Amino acid sequence: MPADNQITLQLKRQEFSLEIDIRLQSQGITAVFGVSGSGKTSLLRCVAGLERPARGFVRMGGEVWQDEKVFLPTWRRPLGYVFQEASLLEHLTVRGNLHFGLRRIGQQQAAQAQLHQAIELLGIGHLLERQVQALSGGERQRVAIASALALQPRVLLLDEPLAALDANRRQDILPWLERLRDEVHIPMLYVTHALDEVVRLADHLLVLEHGKLADSGPVAQVLGRSAAGAASGEDRGVLLHAAVQEFDPTWHLMRVGFPGGSLWVKDKALALGAPVRIRVLARDISLAVGPPPLSSIQNLLPVTVLEMIADTHPSQCLVRLSCGDTGETSVLWARITARAAHALGLQAGMPAWAQVKAAALVGA
């Protein structure tokens, strides 16, 4: 029942305006992606009631939070919010933070159970007696997520929760967020400008540009579309939902299959059939035409050219490819020089070989 979660907003500010109309899936992470100033955070703040849009309709889990007549204040909205930084009450311990909201919602029995689950899920049981000042950035965010989850929110709003963390801390906390995605069955809106978080965590993707929705849909589809501003520049690439199909213990490789093809990647000691997310960047694919080329590159996929578009620099050209012929296909992007495209005589509909130089396993 996706229509149960509807967000329609019109917000005018001096610097920019936000105009949006979306439906949220009843569970899973919906990433809100865009450059800074695109209105991502404003969207989240409007859903939370921290900002009041000129016109808006917000309905979560069938309950109207805002329409022409109603505007529920933030504290009356059953939501969880994780801020970018400073997401904890500094005068309380970890336990104090976790209980702050809980004391205010009643239903102590059920709430206690929910709190235990949240503590377990985020692995913060050993931190309860700490002062929040003694926590690392990653621990702080895990505690903040747990405090929000303990309140059994209808929706969890995360505003760039990793943006204030350094690279190592981000790697530490990502597995916890994957658990969150897989085990908590509420819709989550996850604002970020980091594509690596999107490809690793998101189920759905909303791309915001200048306060408007540029594209939306399942994350792999959006990243494969030509209009996806999300994946421009060096980050241009696709996400493939694949499954482990075969192991080659001699060479420490495993084969992962996706609709329309398969790739050999490093063996990460996963179970046969385990779902994996594979990220293939446009700059890591080169093209060849004619008979299958002899190459050091192991991953050679038969593809069909779908379209060619100019990249930001005139010397470069982006080629959208379809992998697999009948029924199930996947989209790939290749970045080659315009001269190479000309020399190969590439055009839409032509068969070609995609040589995949690198494919990254980005998550389950």
Added chain:
Amino acid sequence: MLSPQDWTAIGLTLRLAAISTLVLLLFASPLAWWLARSRSAWRAPVAALTSLPLVLPPTVLGFYLLVTLGPEGPLGHLTLLLGLGTLPFTFAGLVVGSVVYSLPFAVQPLLHAFQAMGNRPMELAATLRASPLDAFFSVALPLAWPGFVSAAVLSFAHTIGEFGMVLMMGGNIPGQTQVLSTQIYGHVEAMAYSQAHTLAGGMLVFSFAVLLGLNLLQKRGLRMGS
């Protein structure tokens, strides 16, 4: 060394400072909160008005209070109508005067504390289901406590040191409005320098101790906050 009249003046001064501080904290907290968060066009004039006692001579404040609270003044009419009598030359009048006189010393530290805290803790509290009033008491007050300590100490110390206002509003009635500063003035007028020394020296030591304590406290608070 100290005459009974001196002791009465000391007691009265402490009582005046304590009551004024209490009234000030109650009154200045919402005012500072509003000044810290309001985007209203009234914010600037109200802020300026609040700071006036910093720059006006206390005699000017005292004079206007005397006029407005006196039997011919608008507020004096009101207090007479309410059966409270007139406030000038009474202890209650001194409290009113002290509150006005020390207002900026209560408002400024609170204002700074609330501004330093920013909006985020209140927003966070709201996402954790706390109503604005609830969040003020459960989040803003504990986070801004160093500001409250500063406000209380400064108001208290400043009230103890007031003179011009007291002279205008209170006269110099022993047991009612004769406080330390007017008592010292009296001693000096009467050429009783040794008695003046005792009281003046005591106030000097007291004021220094208060400011020293406040500084040490703020340093510790800063360390705890970081």
